[in-house]
Amino acid sequence: MSVAVHIRGLRRVFGTRAVLDGLDLDIERGEFVALLGASGTGKTTLLRILGALDRPDSGTVLVPEARTIVFQEPRLVPSKRALGNVLVGLPRGAASRERGQRALAEVGLTEHANAWPHTLSGGEAQRVGLARALVREPELLLLDEPFAALDALTRLRMQDLVGDLVSTHRPAVLLVTHDVDEAVRLADRVAVLRDGTLITDETVGARHPRDPADPALTALRRRLLTDLGVRLPEEPGGAPEPDGVRQPTEGAMR
Template sequence: MSGTLAGTGRQQHSAPGDPAGGSRAAVRIRGLRRTFGIRDVLDGLDLDIAQGEFLALLGASGTGKTTLLRILGALDRHDAGTVLVPETRTVVFQEPRLVPSKKVLANVTVALPRGADTRETGRRALAEVGLDRHADAWPATLSGGEAQRVALARALIREPELLLLDEPFAALDALTRLRMHDLVGELCRRHRPAVLLVTHDVDEAIRLADRVAVLRDGRLATDERIAIGHPRDSADPRFAALRTRLLTELGVHRAPADHAPTPAKELPA
């Protein structure tokens, strides 16, 4: 599979195989370094994401999660190392970033070739996210969850080999967030892109991902495959045990049952 060296445009070939075995790597990172001033935000990072694999990335604010995502999306450069990614990749941000002057269907198909075929493909993409009746609506009339579903349809219509999700549910209310989890999980299993989800929500990471990793000091402190079938129940003892391990890696200890979790130390802002 051909890929692009992120931030350069030079064509590269990604090597087959991934740490889990069997699948070809959609993303292959070796020795990645990104420096801001005198600080190495990413410091010799190694990472593989297999084709069709869903990886959730956790970490305290300022640890470089979004920096990594931006490098993979060609929105930022890297200072050293090798980054191999597919040519077809899309990003869904925390904000839907819809064009206010374009209706919903036009937002989904923005920058694609004009014509009846594209419009029909756009309508099918909207139907996948449950918004086929909103094709002619203006973005200002949508709820937050509806707007984010439009952003998801806009990303998936391009059939990306790599889907980058930058805390896309953070601004949604709790019920809408759970519904979006179900939708994103279903669509990713259907379309099978490699997925990188950046999130602060441990339960969200466990609920959605095939693997979950914790970024600390510029490298992966934890990288664990989730051996729990879908759908996942937060009451499952395996879910709770993984949550506890991840919170510990994030510097948070479990509080007594009648209290909310308490930070063991102050995390970076």
């Protein structure tokens, strides 16, 4: 594989605070990387720099020209139907329309091509946004907490859909998320951002589909939660934690 994203010494300062401070990161073509971190640690700033929506103050940032972003909100144009939203910015004509229809078919929305945004559910609207991103055949797909506003069941279905689409199209992917389970479920690598740099960058060795009860994934999840500053109880047989410390619930890091 060749490198799709190459970052060295990235620094981004707001006022007197360095949100990103000497960050290094490589993402291979076809590789799925999930980025975790507390709110305000610079995850979205990094994604915006990679998507050319912000600029670094210093450092090297090399990314493919063909890149797209899927945000937490679908950001659909209210005056355009679903297919029109997929085709925003593309040349008019039969070829683009056919590409758009194929993209909607891939996300399971063939019958919703003529639907107005206000008639779509949250999951359907987000699928339109995903089709809009993939129809451009990006070499780099940037995902900014795209499932955070969805209910739990729809979120799981969208995770499966994104996993399948990424396997088919093979872009490099950077997913920004607060959800440790989501990161471990989807990504080839999981990184943790703190104090402007990556303090963790681990490969997820398990094959897809992944069993959440896999002991290796359970151990990885615990390490990631610890790196995120979550205090966990000892494993069975270990020393007890101080009174009042509990295992986080499933949604603790969302």
